[in-house]
Amino acid sequence: MTAPLTPPQPPHGPAAQGAWQPPDAGPEAPGAQHAEYAGPGWYGQDGPGMKTELREAAVIAVAAALGGVLLGVLWWWLAPHVPLVGDVVEKNWVVYLKDTEGEQGIGVDGTFTLLGLGFGVVSALVVFLLRRRGGVPLVVGLALGGLLGSLLAWRVGVWLGPAQDVIAHAREVGRGVTFSAPLKLGAKGALLAWPFAALVLHLGLMALFGPRDPEPEPCHEPYQGTPAS
Numbered sequence: 001m002t003a004p005l006t007p008p009q010p011p012h013g014p015a016a017q018g019a020w021q022p023p024d025a026g027p028e029a030p031g032a033q034h035a036e037y038a039g040p041g042w043y044g045q046d047g048p049g050m051k052t053e054l055r056e057a058a059v060i061a062v063a064a065a066l067g068g069v070l071l072g073v074l075w076w077w078l079a080p081h082v083p084l085v086g087d088v089v090e091k092n093w094v095v096y097l098k099d100t101e102g103e104q105g106i107g108v109d110g111t112f113t114l115l116g117l118g119f120g121v122v123s124a125l126v127v128f129l130l131r132r133r134g135g136v137p138l139v140v141g142l143a144l145g146g147l148l149g150s151l152l153a154w155r156v157g158v159w160l161g162p163a164q165d166v167i168a169h170a171r172e173v174g175r176g177v178t179f180s181a182p183l184k185l186g187a188k189g190a191l192l193a194w195p196f197a198a199l200v201l202h203l204g205l206m207a208l209f210g211p212r213d214p215e216p217e218p219c220h221e222p223y224q225g226t227p228a229s
Helices: 050-078 104-130 136-160 166-173 188-209
Strands: 083-089 092-097 178-180
Touching: 050 104, 050 136, 050 188, 083 166, 092 166, 104 136, 104 188, 136 188, 166 178
Parallel strands: none
Antiparallel strands: 083 092, 083 178
């Protein structure tokens, strides 16, 4: 007579606890290697949102553009005057430069450029102190506002300056009388001084003192045990 066949029983005891077990085929655990990192910088987790950034950029652009009025007033006040003199030649009025070797025209452009650089530095500092975060909309708003402010300052300065019709002005003051030439911006590249200075300084401040994104936590393989000896 043979003994009845019985299925083998799983081992019990401490050895069974260290036996190798196949990984669970169910849903991955929260700490599995395929879990997505949701730290700062992903899908707006650490930012105010695209709509808020666009709104802030628009406010910055408008504020900077309005600051161009002050720049225009300062340019008109600080820029050197170019002296002109009128004369009558064959019954026609002509206007000459009184000082043909003078550098007042260069000083006019230089004054606008220096003021633009100063306004760019101030605007970048104000934006950085009020909002210590970067972002493409904010940088674009700052640069666009600086450019619009420069254009507005140019037009305001010309409007506040001497009359544009130099022949009529010469007739008004009289023959041989010195008068100031209209305020004119000869080097149009000076319009870029404000946005360039604001952009460079803001990016530099963000690189040195801006917030840092934390390093992502390392992903660990799930523990699967070791085969029993």
